[in-house]
Amino acid sequence: MRFRRYSEVLYALEGAARHQWGPLAKIQLQKVLFLTEMMGPFQQVIISHLDYRVWHRGPYSRDLQNAVDHLIACGLVKITNYSIGAASDTVPTRTNQVEYARYQLTDLGVKLIKELIDYEGNRDAQELVLLVCDLVDIYGLSNVVDLVYQEPTFAELKRAGRKGHSIVGPGVENQTLRLLAFIDDAAKHKMRFERFDWTSLALAFFETLWANFSRRQQEATWTPN
Amino acid sequence: MDTQLDRVIGVLRQSEFRIAADRHVPSLWIKKLTSKAKALCRRTARSPVPLLFVVDFEEQSAGSDVLCDPTPLLAIQSTLSSDQKLVAIIDREGRLLRTTIQTWDEAANWEMPWAAQVSEDCQAFVLAVYGRSLSLFDSGRLRDQIDDVNRPRYPHVSVSDRHVPAREFPAAVRRHFDDKVQYERGLAFWGDRARREFVGGPERVFQKDLWFYLQEYLLDQRRVDMEYSPAGLSDRTDIYIETVNDEQYLLEIKWLGKTVTGGSYDEEQAKRGARQTIEYLERIPSITRAALVLYDGRKDDMEIAWDSSHQHPKLDLSLRLYIVSKTASEIGRRSS
Numbered sequence: 001m002r003f004r005r006y007s008e009v010l011y012a013l014e015g016a017a018r019h020q021w022g023p024l025a026k027i028q029l030q031k032v033l034f035l036t037e038m039m040g041p042f043q044q045v046i047i048s049h050l051d052y053r054v055w056h057r058g059p060y061s062r063d064l065q066n067a068v069d070h071l072i073a074c075g076l077v078k079i080t081n082y083s084i085g086a087a088s089d090t091v092p093t094r095t096n097q098v099e100y101a102r103y104q105l106t107d108l109g110v111k112l113i114k115e116l117i118d119y120e121g122n123r124d125a126q127e128l129v130l131l132v133c134d135l136v137d138i139y140g141l142s143n144v145v146d147l148v149y150q151e152p153t154f155a156e157l158k159r160a161g162r163k164g165h166s167i168v169g170p171g172v173e174n175q176t177l178r179l180l181a182f183i184d185d186a187a188k189h190k191m192r193f194e195r196f197d198w199t200s201l202a203l204a205f206f207e208t209l210w211a212n213f214s215r216r217q218q219e220a221t222w223t224p225n
Numbered sequence: 226m227d228t229q230l231d232r233v234i235g236v237l238r239q240s241e242f243r244i245a246a247d248r249h250v251p252s253l254w255i256k257k258l259t260s261k262a263k264a265l266c267r268r269t270a271r272s273p274v275p276l277l278f279v280v281d282f283e284e285q286s287a288g289s290d291v292l293c294d295p296t297p298l299l300a301i302q303s304t305l306s307s308d309q310k311l312v313a314i315i316d317r318e319g320r321l322l323r324t325t326i327q328t329w330d331e332a333a334n335w336e337m338p339w340a341a342q343v344s345e346d347c348q349a350f351v352l353a354v355y356g357r358s359l360s361l362f363d364s365g366r367l368r369d370q371i372d373d374v375n376r377p378r379y380p381h382v383s384v385s386d387r388h389v390p391a392r393e394f395p396a397a398v399r400r401h402f403d404d405k406v407q408y409e410r411g412l413a414f415w416g417d418r419a420r421r422e423f424v425g426g427p428e429r430v431f432q433k434d435l436w437f438y439l440q441e442y443l444l445d446q447r448r449v450d451m452e453y454s455p456a457g458l459s460d461r462t463d464i465y466i467e468t469v470n471d472e473q474y475l476l477e478i479k480w481l482g483k484t485v486t487g488g489s490y491d492e493e494q495a496k497r498g499a500r501q502t503i504e505y506l507e508r509i510p511s512i513t514r515a516a517l518v519l520y521d522g523r524k525d526d527m528e529i530a531w532d533s534s535h536q537h538p539k540l541d542l543s544l545r546l547y548i549v550s551k552t553a554s555e556i557g558r559r560s561s
Binding site: 134135138182183186187190191192193194195196197199200202203204207208211212214 | 229230232233234235236237238239241242245246249251252253256257260377447469
């Protein structure tokens with residue numbers, strides 16, 4: 001089994017444990033790793049290429065779900081809650097049933113993380129996933145879906161009604177990288193922040209996503225006097 | 226200005242980025258600390274005891290995270306007398322390094338000057354938690370204030386008709402006056418409205434509210450600072466604005482009239498303010514423009530008799546803002 005390919009899942013679950021989020025829901029895991037994948041290339045961190053597609057509940061990767069299932073089969077991750085029900089935003093029918101699951105690292109998974117770092121020199125990927133977990137923790141895990149909806153590549157495809165379209169792949173420009181470069185330039189040249197490091201840039205990127213979300217919220221709730 | 230640039234700059238001019246840039250530390254550290262302090266505010270909102278945290282970014286502690294659980298601090302607080310105040314020195318993760326006890330006997334409105342003083346004495350970043358409010362001080366300067374942590378606070382991203390480029394700051398000052406000062410909305414400066422007497426120290430009230438307003442509504446500002454000493458000046462300017470295009474603006478704030486505490490300033494104070502601002506302009510040639518903002522609480526609405534010694538090509542003396550104290554119904558009654 002190619003653990004390196006799946007290591008990001010373990011790191012995300014490690015981040016969840018560090019922040020005491022409890023078992024991580026399927027949708028939260030998908031969103032945390034989606035943001036990591038979009039930001040990774042800016043730091044030349046190669047995250048396993050997972051085919052994220054525009055889905056009705058945000059970006060979704062079957063590859064990632066397969067990776068989680070493999071890790072469960074290997075005893076590195078365990079399911080703590082599992083249920084099947086209608087999606088919260090739909091009228092329940094036989095065809096729109098959704099699987100709800102929550103995942104947690106096993107002791108073996110925790111042990112493997114240490115070996116992955118030592119053996120494969122995978123520290124950069126781990127640091128990136130843990131940084132994204134740190135940022136998600138600041139804005140609240142319950143808001144991760146709202147943040148992901150503001151990610152510019154996904155937002156553009158969603159606006160264009162491209163359901164099922166691949167978000168990461170040939171023919172689609174990673175808009176997050178453009179935005180990160182734009183923020184970096186604005187910070188260093190316009191704001192004159194001489195020591196604007198990567199973690200500050202990542203924070204500014206999240207803050208921009210949050211600001212866009214807040215603005216849309218304000219616009220949605222605005223009523224004329 | 227480009228909307229995307231304005232929005233990104235709106236994000237970057239938030240306090241965590243500016244404090245981090247001044248201190249040369251990652252913004253994430255400041256954000257994490259303020260985020261924890263906000264959570265603490267929500268938990269201790271009913272506590273009558275203010276908590277002051279001085280952050281030492283150099284040292285690291287193995288102690289407990291007192292921002293997450295302030296129980297050890299509250300236990301020490303309960304043993305102190307009324308004039309003794311507790312200061313907790315924490316590391317960048319919020320873990321306790323040590324505590325000190327200070328004596329501070331100014332009972333009225335003491336928490337803000339005390340926090341500013343501690344921040345200035347230590348030249349440190351200070352988080353002041355009191356009730357539901359959180360204040361951030363850095364080297365003695367108030368850098369941000371959240372009056373109620375439970376109220377949602379949006380980053381400065383909304384572009385409305387109130388937003389103007391920094392070069393049009395006089396229009397923003399007038400708008401602030403028309404929207405807020407004239408109707409005493411969101412700030413309180415009348416000590417005795419009927420006798421047209423301000424509260425004691427009204428300049429601070431006007432200055433702080435205008436500072437918040439300009440931070441929010443000047444589109445291309447890099448920094449809007451209160452009590453800032455630009456290079457070449459030892460004095461602290463009332464409001465200093467720097468834009469992303471390297472323009473610098475200065476605002477000197479003065480008030481005219483009387484206070485309930487016996488203070489009184491007339492036309493001479495306005496003239497002193499003009500000379501003071503000209504002195505600033507001569508000492509710092511890089512200042513693009515300066516303005517003297519006069520909040521006029523005198524009984525009569527009279528123009529100031531400026532002479533040539535008060536004139537300077539870069540000085541704007543048009544911002545004398547006369548505050549009307551009578552309501553429309555009172556004016557109606559008098560005239561009939």
